[in-house]
Amino acid sequence: xxxxxxxxxxxxxxxxxxxxxxxxxxxxxxxxxxxxxxxxxxxxxxxxxxxxxxxxxxxxxxxxxxxxxxxxxxxxxxxxxxxxxxxxxxxxxxxxxxxxxxxxxxxxxxxxxxxxxxxxxxxxxxxxxxxxxxxxxxxxxxxxxxxxxxxxxxxxxxxxxxxxxxxxxxxxxxxxxxx
Amino acid sequence: xxxxxxxxxxxxxxxxxxxxxxxxxxxxxxxxxxxxxxxxxxxxxxxxxxxxxxxxxxxxxxxxxxxxxxxxxxxxxxxxxxxxxxxxxxxxxxxxxxxxxxxxxxxxxxxxxxxxxxxxxxxxxxxxxxxxxxxxxxxxxxxxxxxxxxxxxxxxxxxxxxxxxxxxxxxxxxxxxxxxxxxxxxxxxxxxxxxxxxxxxxxxxxxxxxxxxxxxxxxxxxxxxxxxxxxxxxxxxxxxxxxxxxxxxxxxxxxxxxxxxxxxxxxxxxxxxxxxxxxxxxxxxxxxxxxxxxxxxxxxxxxxxxxxxxxxxxxxxxxxxxxxxxxxxxxxxxxxxxxxxxxxxxxxxxxxxxxxxxxxxx
Numbered sequence: 020x021x022x023x024x025x026x027x028x029x030x031x032x033x034x035x036x037x038x039x040x041x042x043x044x045x046x047x048x049x050x051x052x053x054x055x056x057x058x059x060x061x062x063x064x065x066x067x068x069x070x071x072x073x074x075x076x077x078x079x080x081x082x083x084x085x086x087x088x089x090x091x092x093x094x095x096x097x098x099x100x101x102x103x104x105x106x107x108x109x110x111x112x113x114x115x116x117x118x119x120x121x122x123x124x125x126x127x128x129x130x131x132x133x134x135x136x137x138x139x140x141x142x143x144x145x146x147x148x149x150x151x152x153x154x155x156x157x158x159x160x161x162x163x164x165x166x167x168x169x170x171x172x173x174x175x176x177x178x179x180x181x182x183x184x185x186x187x188x189x190x191x192x193x194x195x196x197x198x
Numbered sequence: 199x200x201x202x203x204x205x206x207x208x209x210x211x212x213x214x215x216x217x218x219x220x221x222x223x224x225x226x227x228x229x230x231x232x233x234x235x236x237x238x239x240x241x242x243x244x245x246x247x248x249x250x251x252x253x254x255x256x257x258x259x260x261x262x263x264x265x266x267x268x269x270x271x272x273x274x275x276x277x278x279x280x281x282x283x284x285x286x287x288x289x290x291x292x293x294x295x296x297x298x299x300x301x302x303x304x305x306x307x308x309x310x311x312x313x314x315x316x317x318x319x320x321x322x323x324x325x326x327x328x329x330x331x332x333x334x335x336x337x338x339x340x341x342x343x344x345x346x347x348x349x350x351x352x353x354x355x356x357x358x359x360x361x362x363x364x365x366x367x368x369x370x371x372x373x374x375x376x377x378x379x380x381x382x383x384x385x386x387x388x389x390x391x392x393x394x395x396x397x398x399x400x401x402x403x404x405x406x407x408x409x410x411x412x413x414x415x416x417x418x419x420x421x422x423x424x425x426x427x428x429x430x431x432x433x434x435x436x437x438x439x440x441x442x443x444x445x446x447x448x449x450x451x452x453x454x455x456x457x458x459x460x461x462x463x464x465x466x467x468x469x470x471x472x473x474x475x476x477x478x479x480x481x482x483x484x485x486x487x488x489x490x491x492x493x494x495x496x497x498x499x500x501x502x503x504x505x506x507x508x509x510x511x512x513x514x515x516x517x518x519x520x521x522x523x524x525x526x527x528x529x530x531x532x533x534x535x536x537x538x539x540x541x542x543x544x545x546x547x548x549x550x551x552x553x554x555x556x557x558x559x560x
Binding site: 102104105106107111115116117118119120121124131134135138139140141142143144145146147148149150155159195196 | 236238239240241242244245325351354358359360361362363364365366367368370371372373375376377379431432433434435436437439
C-alpha cells in the first residue's frame with residue numbers, strides 16, 4: 020500500500036480514525052512519519068502503541084485548534100440569506116454563533132450542517148426523545164420529506180403536483196405550529 | 199436578621215464532601231448539569247422581540263404555577279435582582295455571570311435549599327428559552343442528572359420542546375444540539391497546577407472531548423487552583439454515554455492529581471511541607487486578606503489536610519469556603535448593609551478565616 024502523504028513509498032503505518040459513522044484511513048510511510056517528526060526509528064519498532072498515540076494526538080491538536088469563533092468564521096455568507104421564519108440572517112449567525120429558530124436549521128441546512136459536523140463530529144441524535152412529541156416529530160419529518168419532493172416537482176416543472184404538495188405542507192405546518 | 203430576601207441560603211449542605219461517586223480527597227468539589235430547551239414553534243431568544251420574549255416568560259411562568267411539583271419554586275425577575283442578593287443567588291446556584299445582563303423577559307426560578315443534596319434553578323430567556331440547571335457538592339453526576347431531568351419531565355407536561363429527530367433538541371447554539379446536556383465539574387488540582395505536566399494535562403483534557411477553564415470564568419487566570427471541566431460534545435451520543443464518559447474522565451483527573459501528589463511528596467517533601475506551613479503562617483498572622491489571596495492559601499492548607507501533612511487546623515470544606523468568604527457573604531453575615539471599604543472587608547475576611555480554621559485562636 021502506498022503512503023498517502025508522499026504517494027511514493029510503501030506505507031508502514033495505517034492510522035484508522037473512527038468518529039461517529041465516519042471511518043478515516045491514513046497510510047503513512049516510514050520516511051514521512053519521520054519527517055513529520057512524529058517518531059524516531061527506535062520508538063516506531065519498540066513501542067508501536069506510543070507511536071500511534073502520538074499520531075492520534077497530533078490529529079486531535081489539529082482538530083482542537085479550531086476554537087468556537089474560528090468554526091463560525093468559515094461560514095459561507097456570500098449570499099446573506101435570511102431565515103423565512105425568524106428573519107435572522109447568516110451574517111448575524113456568523114457573528115453570534117447562534118441561530119434564530121428551529122427553521123434556521125432546515126433552511127440553512129447546507130451551510131450549517133458542515134459546521135455542526137465539525138463541532139460535534141456527528142449529525143445523528145442518539146439522545147432521548149421528548150415524551151409527548153413523537154407524533155409531532157413524525158409530522159415534521161413528513162414536512163421535510165414533502166419539501167424535498169416539492170423541490171423536485173418544481174425542477175421538473177410539474178407545477179400542478181407542486182401546488183398540491185405545498186398545500187399539504189401548509190396543512191401539516193398548521194397542525195404543528197398552530198399558524 | 200437576614201430576612202426573606204435570603205431564604206435560599208437556609209437548609210445547609212449535608213454530606214459536604216461528595217462521596218457518592220469515586221472521589222477520594224474531595225478533588226472534584228462540585229457537579230453542575232445544564233439542560234437547554236426551546237419551546238417548539240417559537241423563535242429562539244436572539245431572534246425574538248421584547249414582547250415575544252415576555253410572552254415566552256409568561257407562558258413558562260403560567261406552566262410552572264400550574265405544576266404541583268413546582269409549588270416551592272421562587273420566581274425572580276433578573277432585572278430586579280441587585281446587590282448582595284443577586285451576588286449570593288448567582289454564586290450559590292452557580293449561575294453564569296452573563297445571565298445578569300439586562301434583557302427583556304429574562305427570569306429565574308430557584309428552588310430554596312437542597313433537594314437530595316442538589317440545588318436547582320430554571321433560567322428563562324438566556325441563550326435558549328429554558329435552561330434547567332442543578333448543582334451539588336462533590337462528584338455527583340447521576341444524582342444531579344436525576345434532579346434536572348425530573349424538572350424537565352414536569353415542564354414537559356405543560357410545554358413541548360423544539361426537537362428534530364436528526365439533530366435532537368434544537369438549541370440556539372450548534373454547540374448544544376442533540377442532548378443539550380452539559381456536565382461541568384469543579385476540580386481542585388493544587389499539585390497539577392504547579393507541576394510542569396499541567397500543559398500535557400490540559401491537552402489531554404481537550405483531546406478527550408472536554409473543555410477546561412478557570413473556575414472564575416470572568417478572568418482566565420487560575421485562582422485557588424480551581425478548574426472547571428465540561429463535556430464539549432452533545433450530539434451523536436446518548437445521555438447515558440455522556441454521563442459515563444464524564445465519570446471516567448473525572449476518575450482520570452483524580453488519578454492524575456493523586457499521582458502528581460505522590461510524585462511531589464517523593465521528590466520534594468521539604469518543599470511542599472514548607473509551602474503548606476508558609477500558607478498556614480500567613481493565614482494565622484496576616485491581618486488583611488483579599489479574596490484571591492485567601493483562596494490561594496486555603497487551597498494549600500486543604501492540600502496539607504488531604505495529605506495529612508498539617509496540624510493545628512480544623513477540617514473544612516474548601517468549596518463551601520469559596521462562597522463563604524466573598525464580600526457579599528461577609529456583609530450578609532456581619533449584617534452590614536453597605537458603605538464599607540474594601541480594606542475593612544479584607545480585614546474581616548482574615549478574621550473570619552482564622553476563626554473558622556485555626557484550632558487555637560488567641
